[in-house]
Amino acid sequence: MKHPIELKINGDIYSLAVDPWRTLNEVLREDLHLTGTKLGCGSGDCGACTVLVDGRSVSSCLTLALEVQGKEIQTVEGLAPSGDTLHPIQEAFVEKGAIQCGFCTSGMEMSAAYLLSQNSSPTEQEIREGLSGHLCRCTGYIQIVDAISDAAQKMKQS
């Protein structure tokens, strides 16, 4: 039986009816076509599906849609302040070469947003720890760590 729910995503309210077993990832991607959030493994191991729920980073593939009713959900689509500007984290990812195939990017950015909300001046080691739940096969992580460090500085200045 489908359950009626309301989800608040990137500030918008969506009224939906979902089967109780469907994950937040499925609802985001398949029902709402918010496809910036990826699905890399479906078992919470790769981090590509990371979104923020009430400001905390979670694996959307392991989160049931019903669990997050009434909570503030933020996806990569809600990261930039507008359609023609970028969030400082996104800007840094672009400038530092932190993006190759791009499939891990949105998850990395969301975890970076969470990390920087908790710690505005992380050390390199803290950034690496903050990314340890994410896998990337292209970049060797180095430019991603660089980008987050750069974003932290830019965000502090502004």
Added chain:
Amino acid sequence: MEQFSIVGKDVPRNDAVAKARGAAVYTDDMTLPGMLFGKILRSPVPHARIINIDTSKAKALPGVKSVITGKDIPKVKYGNWRLFADTQDEYALAMDKVRFIGDEVAAVAAVDKETAQEAVELIDVEYEELEGLYDVDATTKEGAPAIHDYCPGNVSVNRKIEYGDVEKGFGESDYIREDTFEVHAVSHAYLEPCSALAQLDLDGRITLWTSTQVPYIVQCLLASTLGMRENDVRVVKPFVGGGFGGKMELRTWEFCAAFMSKQTGRPVKFTLSREEEFLTGRRRHPMTLHSKVGFKKDGTLVAKDLRIVLDGGAYNAMGPTATFLCGNFGAMLYRYPNYRFHGQHAYTNKPPASAMRGFGAPQSLYASEIQMNMAAEALGIDPVEMRLKNAQVSGDKIPDVATISSCGFKESIEAVARMSDWKRRRKELKPGQGIGIGCYSFISGGVFNWFNTQYPFSAAEVRAFSDGTVHLLSMASDIGQGCDTAMKQMLAEELGLQMKDIRITTADTATTPQADLGAWGSRVTLMVGNAVLDAARKIKEQLFGALSARLNANVVYEMECKNGMVQPKGRPKKAIPFGDVVAMVQKSKRGEPLIAHGYYTPRDKGLVTPAFGFGAQIALVEVDRETGKVEVEQMWTAHDCGTVINPKGVEGQLAGSIQMGLGYALSEQFVMQDGKTLNTNFLDYKMPTAMDMPPSAVEHIDTYEPEGPLGAKECGEGLASPTAPAISDAVYHATGYRCKDLPITPEKILNSMEEGA
């Protein structure tokens, strides 16, 4: 050295903003009206005859629109080695036999994923199980059952290379060593699982969007398996989340999506799960390498005899190429005056191995490099000196195989030795610390036309407009490595334009110029780059003609495109904006647009490649003598990729290679039991994370490749090779454990230390 204005600069990727915003659309992100969801039924047994398949219950399930088995599809075999039809050994769905756990038996398309899954579970397959053969010794022994009827003995490819006189060479050697190495399978582990979406067009043709490295190859093979004409099939590559060689063939789900969309009239999408990727996915070839090398007392190489058996799994896939390349790489890096190679590709009842970053080089060079270090130790020569003594240089010929054009190998070795302070550091190691070296060479695209393409190897179209913009079209496939950006940089450089002036359209077989063989073998920068420059130069000729007429210029004047202008060389006062000169050409042809095509096909470039990249890497490790855990403390790399087109792009390739090399050396492996892959998730398949990456220093060796566009050559794959031997050698110096069977695990280190004690 040539001065460039855009080439060599850190231009952000063409697609970086879209990817940063989550706006880049990958295949599984696409949904079409009325779309059906596909699911594949796979064999649970490693080797069996199919006695019967009952699909009646699945077909009766509400919401199921199509169920197909081998009986329903054209009986057409496919495989990438189209030049040799007898190597094509796959059907999209099993006809009468399954050959590995995961072999595709049937497919379902239904209105939603849940129904498709349920329907797959309702298909009854009756198997008559056959003996499973899981290693090359078992499949190649006398009397072993044939995995493919056409191939008794189970060896599907034999490749031999021989030059000089190997036996005479060994006779003249002062020191001979013979070793056997075992290297293991690893996963490409691209983050984007494979996905394909097909739609029946209004006119009965097929469009397929697919996560692929090779749209043109998929187009051709899909057409032949569907029984359609090549150009009635359109293949489009959307954004692709990595490939590393794992997405360079026609695959079952691509066929099934297309076939079922024809059958149902509705779009059909298949997306694999990560479990399917690990359980059944392509992987790097495990190999057994027997290598005998002979040296003079002073360390000079005299002869090498290399015998390799590749464990190909159940189908050829890209195995024939891997077999060829292993032999070529075995003769690379050093001067082997006498060389003999015999490579055999054997079938086993395991998931097929195929191309993976390095394409035979990581395996072949692991053996070469470790033996080099062992020989250096035995002869009492510094491994760096030993390499410098034997290193290939520009102009060296490998008979019948290749001539080395640009070569920064010696410089690379010298640079890493200097960067790491090799001589001093080797003497001052702490207990448990070790330092080791590994080197590589790699191709910049292959010249052997195994696909039997009827088109140039690469093509580009450039359209120039009077508003000062140009449009670059090419079938080249950016799968994350960044070739779209590199192509644009080269075009901007050649035409004196900015990145923002160039629109790019790529990898659509119906709209981009015929053809391109795809993204593999580090071929794109060199081959597509040359095609782009060819087109750009044809555009320039026309612009120069028009300008010459306008200025009534002396015919001996050279012209140039610079800073958005066209001008007689060095005479900016006479410059006219690029777009205005385009308008002049266009007017002179009464409106005909200014369009040029460029092509590249390697001809008379030997048997392997037009150009080789080179490099050397040194690893410093510390091994915990209690637990056997290896910590890589630092990597130093020096490499020669010719002109660096995009420094951040090159550094990204390099860092990514180290991540993969680290995994290959230390942590990644498939755990197999009776043909079954047991570790089918990222928790159990241990890929290095950000926590595992060592600090790394890099130096680019300055060379200019005459065969390459603006002097460029490969940089994406060669570096997949040196990391494992460098770490392995460092571990040896730290512990005394000499790894001849990858990966290096704490267990192996501790066992060896115990034996040594």
